[in-house]
Amino acid sequence: MDVLWAPARDAYQRHIFRLGHYGAHRNCNVGGRAVLRRTPAKRSICWTALWLFNIATALGSITLDSGLSNGSQEYREWIFPVYAFLVGAILCSAVVVFSTIAKRRDREIYIGNWYIAGGFIFISMIAVTALLPGYQKGLGQVAVQGFYIHNAVGMWFTFLGLGVTYYVLPKLLNKPIYSYSLGVLGFWTQLLFYPMIGAHHFEFSPLPWWIQTLAVIFSIGMIVPVWAAVGNFWMTMNGQWSTIRRSYALPFIWVGVISYFFGSTQGSIEAVRELQAIWHFTNFTVGHSHLTMYGFVTFVAWGGIYALLPAATNRQPNLVFTGLHFWCALLGVSLYVISLTIAGTLQGLTWASGSPFVASLAAAQPYWLSRAVAGTLMFASHIFFAYNVYLMTFAPQRAAQLRSAAASGGVAPART
Numbered sequence: 001m002d003v004l005w006a007p008a009r010d011a012y013q014r015h016i017f018r019l020g021h022y023g024a025h026r027n028c029n030v031g032g033r034a035v036l037r038r039t040p041a042k043r044s045i046c047w048t049a050l051w052l053f054n055i056a057t058a059l060g061s062i063t064l065d066s067g068l069s070n071g072s073q074e075y076r077e078w079i080f081p082v083y084a085f086l087v088g089a090i091l092c093s094a095v096v097v098f099s100t101i102a103k104r105r106d107r108e109i110y111i112g113n114w115y116i117a118g119g120f121i122f123i124s125m126i127a128v129t130a131l132l133p134g135y136q137k138g139l140g141q142v143a144v145q146g147f148y149i150h151n152a153v154g155m156w157f158t159f160l161g162l163g164v165t166y167y168v169l170p171k172l173l174n175k176p177i178y179s180y181s182l183g184v185l186g187f188w189t190q191l192l193f194y195p196m197i198g199a200h201h202f203e204f205s206p207l208p209w210w211i212q213t214l215a216v217i218f219s220i221g222m223i224v225p226v227w228a229a230v231g232n233f234w235m236t237m238n239g240q241w242s243t244i245r246r247s248y249a250l251p252f253i254w255v256g257v258i259s260y261f262f263g264s265t266q267g268s269i270e271a272v273r274e275l276q277a278i279w280h281f282t283n284f285t286v287g288h289s290h291l292t293m294y295g296f297v298t299f300v301a302w303g304g305i306y307a308l309l310p311a312a313t314n315r316q317p318n319l320v321f322t323g324l325h326f327w328c329a330l331l332g333v334s335l336y337v338i339s340l341t342i343a344g345t346l347q348g349l350t351w352a353s354g355s356p357f358v359a360s361l362a363a364a365q366p367y368w369l370s371r372a373v374a375g376t377l378m379f380a381s382h383i384f385f386a387y388n389v390y391l392m393t394f395a396p397q398r399a400a401q402l403r404s405a406a407a408s409g410g411v412a413p414a415r416t
Contacts, residue, residue, distance in 0.1 A: 019160070023112055023166075027104075027167055045096055049088075053085075055085050056089060060086075063082055073145055076149075087127045090123055094120040097117065111177065111184065111187065114183070115163030115187060119155065123155065126152055142202055143199070146199045150200075153293065154194040168303060172243075172247060173237065179232055182229070189225040196218045203216070203280070204273075215271065219271035220271065222264060222267070227265075230260060237257075248326075252300070253299070253300060253303035256299035259292065259296040259299060263291035264292065266288055267288060279344055279345065282343075284347075286344070287337045287338075290333060291337045298329075306388075322384070324380075332381060333374070335374035339370035342367055344364075346364055347363060
C-alpha cells in the first residue's frame with residue numbers, strides 16, 4: 001500500500017507547496033516574478049527546490065518499488081538518502097518564502113502568511129528531526145514517529161492548506177475574511193495544542209502514561225483552532241452561495257472546509273481512551289485519515305489550482321470535466337469514509353467481544369466492496385483533473401473559452 005500511496009501523496013504535497021509559494025507572494029503585495037527577477041539567487045533556489053522535489057519523488061518511487069524502505073514509518077517510508085533530497089527541497093522553499101515575506105510592502109503580515117510561514121518553519125524542524133537516524137531505536141523511534149507523523153499533517157499540510165484557503169477564499173469571493181482575530185486565535189491555539197497530540201496514536205503503549213494523557217487533553221483542545229478557522233471561513237462564505245454555485249474552484253474549497261471541520265473534530269473525539277480502544281488499528285483510522293488528508297488538503301489544493309492556474313496561463317479547464325472531477329471525488333471520498341467508519345467500528349467491537357480474528361474480517365468484508373467502488377470513483381476524478389491541468393497549461397487555447405481567466409478568478413459566467 002505504501003508503494004501505491006507514497007508517490008501520489010508527494011504529488012499533492014508539491015501542489016500545496018506551489019500554492020503556498022504563490023499565496024505568500026500575493027499576500028505580501030509583491031509580484032513573485034518581480035522578486036525573482038531582481039534576485040537571481042532566489043530564482044536559482046526555486047529551481048533547485050523544484051528539481052530536488054522531482055528527484056526525491058522519482059528515487060522514492062524506484063526504491064519503494066524495489067523493496068527498499070525505511071520500514072513501517074508512515075509518511076517517511078523513503079530510505080535516508082532519498083529523504084535527504086526532500087529535506088533539501090523543503091529548506092530551499094523555506095528560504096524563498098521567508099525572503100519574500102521579509103520584502104513585503106505592508107508592515108502587517110496577513111493571516112494567510114502566518115500559516116504559510118508557520119508551515120515552513122515547522123516542517124523544517126520536523127523533517128530534520130525525522131532525518132536523523134542515530135537515536136531512533138526502540139521506544140525512541142515510537143516517540144519520534146508519533147511526533148513526526150501527526151505534526152507533518154497538522155503543522156505542515158494543515159498550515160499550508162489553511163494559508164492557501166485564507167488567500168483563495170477572499171480573493172474568489174471578492175470580500176475580506178470575516179475576522180482577522182479568529183484567524184489569529186486559530187493560529188496560536190493550533191500552535192499550542194497540536195505539537196503534543198501525536199502520542200494519541202500510541203495509547204496503551206509502553207510510552208509514559210502522562211505523555212499519553214497529555215496527548216488526549218491537547219487533542220480535545222484542538223476543537224478551539226478548528227472551529228475558529230471553520231467559523232471564519234463559513235462566515236466569509238455566508239451570503240455568497242450563488243457565487244459558490246457558479247464557480248468551478250469554490251466548491252472544492254467548500255468541501256475542504258467541511259472536511260476539515262468533521263475530520264479534525266472526529267480526531268479529537270477519537271483520542272478519548274474509551275473510543276481509542278475500539279477504533280484504533282481498525283479501518284476506522286484509514287477512513288479518518290482520508291477525510292482529513294483527501295477531503296481537506298487535497299480538495300483545497302484542487303480549489304487553489306482551479307482558481308490560480310487559469311490566471312497564470314490564461315487557459316480555462318473544461319467545465320464538464322471539472323464537474324465530473326468534483327462529483328466523482330466527493331462521492332468517492334464520502335463513500336470511502338462512511339464504509340471504512342462502519343467497517344472499523346464493527347472490527348473493533350468484534351475484537352473487544354473476544355471473538356476470533358476471522359470474525360472481524362467477516363464483519364468488515366461487505367464494506368470493502370464499497371471501498372473498492374469509492375476508490376474507483378476517486379481514481380476517475382484524478383484522470384479528469386489531469387486532463388484539465390493539460391488544458392490549463394499545454395493545450396492550445398480554445399475559441400470557446402472565457403475571454404480572460406485572470407478576470408474570472410475561477411467563476412463561471414452566470415446561467416441565463
